[in-house]
Amino acid sequence: MEQRNLTDTACKLYGTKSCALLNMRACEACPLKGREADPEIHTDLRTFCELQPEGTVAQLFESETCTLCTTEPKGTPTCFAVFDMAHEEPKKLATRKWLSKQKTGFMVPLQFACCSKCRRRILLAEYLPLIAPIVLTAIVLPFVLIEKTAQTLRAAAQWLPLALVFAALVGGYAFGKLLAYLWRRRSGSVMIADVRRHPIVAEMEEKGWRPLFGERRPHLAFTKKRIDKGLGSAPSAVYDLPDVPETEEKISD
């Protein structure tokens, strides 16, 4: 478990499962500071646990093999592919002050342990619609800029040079999109190229979670070091801790 420096022993959440689930590094940074007496916190966090997929979201970053590879042997993770999922629970958000920073209810980062090959495949698919128009424009541009060819083009039609550059940009983008689609389809034979098809994401969607951005294809951000504080970043063992009893007795460390 990560080094945590929790010093506020007077806090009502100190030593509880709720505190462990929030997984803050230090009491000063805790979003619940000053609100720890709110009994809804424990109820809400219990709901958060119930909304977890089988094995919790922690299995994604705790995995010792790439979570996106589909063929054996699976790659060794070198980074994390991350996107956020949101849930409309807990309801009556107006009373949930501790979540007030968010427009949605719960939000959780999904952090897929990812090998370098999968990362490269995903990034290539994302960059193709940007690379293709640049390459095509670079090919067309000399014809437009060199006076001899430009003259010939202008002789055919005055607007032709400009139209050619425009066509290279727009056509290049469309061509890049097509290439990206074909590349994703090809990658699909060795990896989960569409992250929404990941069994954990599918299970979460059944439980009411939705990607926070990019409903159709969530944008994946890559990071070397995983997000290790905040809701959804706690190790899987935390979810097995006993719930906070109604009497709010503390769980001994």
Ligand SMILES: [Zn+2]
């Ligand atoms: Zn992989």
